[in-house]
Amino acid sequence: LDSKWNTSFYSVYRDRVWNGSIGESEIYIGYGSKLEKSNSWEVDEIQKNEKIVLGLGKFKGESLSTTNLVSNYKGSIFYSLDQKFPLFVKKYKDKFIDNSFRYIFKPVRQGIYLDTKLEGLYSFYENGNNQKYIGFGAGPEFTFGEFKKKYFDYTKISLFPFYRLKSGDSVFKFDQVSDQFTLNLSLDQQLYGPILLKTFSTINLDSNSDNYGDFINSKISLSLERRSYRLGLFYQPHDQSGGISFTLHGFE
Numbered sequence: 301l302d303s304k305w306n307t308s309f310y311s312v313y314r315d316r317v318w319n320g321s322i323g324e325s326e327i328y329i330g331y332g333s334k335l336e337k338s339n340s341w342e343v344d345e346i347q348k349n350e351k352i353v354l355g356l357g358k359f360k361g362e363s364l365s366t367t368n369l370v371s372n373y374k375g376s377i378f379y380s381l382d383q384k385f386p387l388f389v390k391k392y393k394d395k396f397i398d399n400s401f402r403y404i405f406k407p408v409r410q411g412i413y414l415d416t417k418l419e420g421l422y423s424f425y426e427n428g429n430n431q432k433y434i435g436f437g438a439g440p441e442f443t444f445g446e447f448k449k450k451y452f453d454y455t456k457i458s459l460f461p462f463y464r465l466k467s468g469d470s471v472f473k474f475d476q477v478s479d480q481f482t483l484n485l486s487l488d489q490q491l492y493g494p495i496l497l498k499t500f501s502t503i504n505l506d507s508n509s510d511n512y513g514d515f516i517n518s519k520i521s522l523s524l525e526r527r528s529y530r531l532g533l534f535y536q537p538h539d540q541s542g543g544i545s546f547t548l549h550g551f552e
Contacts, residue, residue, distance in 0.1 A: 389411035403490075497522055522534075
């Protein structure tokens with residue numbers, strides 16, 4: 301809880317952005333700064349992650365209501381609190397990493413958890429527009445296996461519905477909050493040895509939306525898991541894009 305504020309500056313040019321049911325839009329040009337603070341802590345085995353972000357920038361992008369490009373200053377205040385409540389947790393057999401951990405860099409926290417999220421956003425624009433929402437969600441997460449055996453020794457399943465109480469509109473298409481009720485589904489499954497399959501998707505459950513029942517976000521990846529790194533391939537069906545990812549464990 302004693303983390304410091306981090307300041308960053310950014311610029312974008314011809315950046316394509318995917319925005320749920322709205323689809324793809326373009327930020328023609330943009331620049332600005334962010335002031336961000338993140339905290340992670342644990343109370344009675346409840347994991348908590350908090351984030352506060354203040355932003356100010358100028359953007360030129362696709363208008364929300366027309367196909368024209370519009371230019372506006374934008375300010376924003378964002379807050380989120382994620383919590384993971386343990387409902388049933390299996391005790392570690394191994395508290396320390398040894399040679400049996402060939403595929404992962406820390407023991408798997410097996411068990412059943414309840415994930416919750418509280419989130420709020422207020423955005424305001426040079427022309428007088430503003431949009432704001434308060435969002436909340438809760439859903440179960442099931443994690444089984446140690447990721448030590450040759451095959452099917454690790455499974456993680458998560459279901460997370462999320463609802464937003466929203467008012468107002470953006471000037472732009474790329475940051476308009478449009479999906480009020482969604483369901484996130486994810487599955488991680490060890491296939492063989494270090495090969496891990498990960499899937500993630502978001503379904504629109506807003507009955508007032510023309511995209512009700514549609515998958516508005518999705519990602520499938522296949523990765524090689526090692527104690528020190530992860531190398532993977534991924535594909536995103538919602539926008540037909542893909543690529544290669546590489547992660548060094550122990551680095552943020």
